[in-house]
Amino acid sequence: MAKRNIVKLGDDILRKVCRTQLNFDERLHQILDDMAETMYAADGVGLAAPQVGLLRRFCIVDVGDGIVELINPVIIEKEGTQTGDEGCLSIPGKSAAVTRPMKVTVRAQDRNGKNIIVSGEGLKARAFCHEIDHLDGILYIDKKEN
Ligand code: CO
Numbered sequence: 222m223a224k225r226n227i228v229k230l231g232d233d234i235l236r237k238v239c240r241t242q243l244n245f246d247e248r249l250h251q252i253l254d255d256m257a258e259t260m261y262a263a264d265g266v267g268l269a270a271p272q273v274g275l276l277r278r279f280c281i282v283d284v285g286d287g288i289v290e291l292i293n294p295v296i297i298e299k300e301g302t303q304t305g306d307e308g309c310l311s312i313p314g315k316s317a318a319v320t321r322p323m324k325v326t327v328r329a330q331d332r333n334g335k336n337i338i339v340s341g342e343g344l345k346a347r348a349f350c351h352e353i354d355h356l357d358g359i360l361y362i363d364k365k366e367n
Contacts, residue, residue, distance in 0.1 A: 222258045225273040230312045234271050236358040239278045242292050245334035249279075253290055253332055256281050265310045267348040269355030272311050280352035284344045291339070294329035294353050303343065307351060307361045317365035321347045 228234055242249065252275065260268040260281060269280035279292040301323030308316040325346045327339045341349050351361055 222254045224262055225255050225259045227259065227263065227268075227310050228272050228274055230309075230360070230362075234274060234276065235311055235355070235360060237271065237276055238358055239271055239276045239356040242277045242279050242330075245292070245330070245332060249292075250332055253279070253281065257283075257288055260310070263310050266344065267352040268310060269352045271355055271358075278356045280355060282341075282345065282348045282352055284341075284348055286345075289339055289341075290332050291327060291329040291349070291352070292332065292334075294327050294349070294356070296325050296350070296353060297328045297338075298324075298326035300324040303347065304366070305347065307347060307365075309351070309361055312360070312362065315362075317362065319347075319361050319364050320366065321350045325349050327353070 256268050266284045267282040270277045282289045299322035302320055303323045304318055304320045306316045307319040324342045327349055329337055331337050
């Protein structure tokens, strides 16, 4: 595994729409492992492929209960709302209040291409929304309330 550089605000890559990930091969597994190492080293709870310079639709989340890898994720259900402080490893040292769903259900694929359904509440729901937004070039600062 190897840590990768995290792309910072101002780089165009963070504003692009990512492409579907079609290959579930050793290369994808290596990138996911590298992203995990990068996220943990930076004390983050999520990281999306464009943040390591790849315009592909996948991201990882770990809010403290184990890593979730989401390939080609789509939010299929949202419930309730929550407003709380949110930050981003691509925008170091900053945070702002953002309103998100309290609970979301995500349909995605795992690293082997198998279809999965994952639900998250609270911080996990917030992290899923934040990371999936990255895949469409959307940053939390586009949604902040103050
Ligand atoms: Co982010």
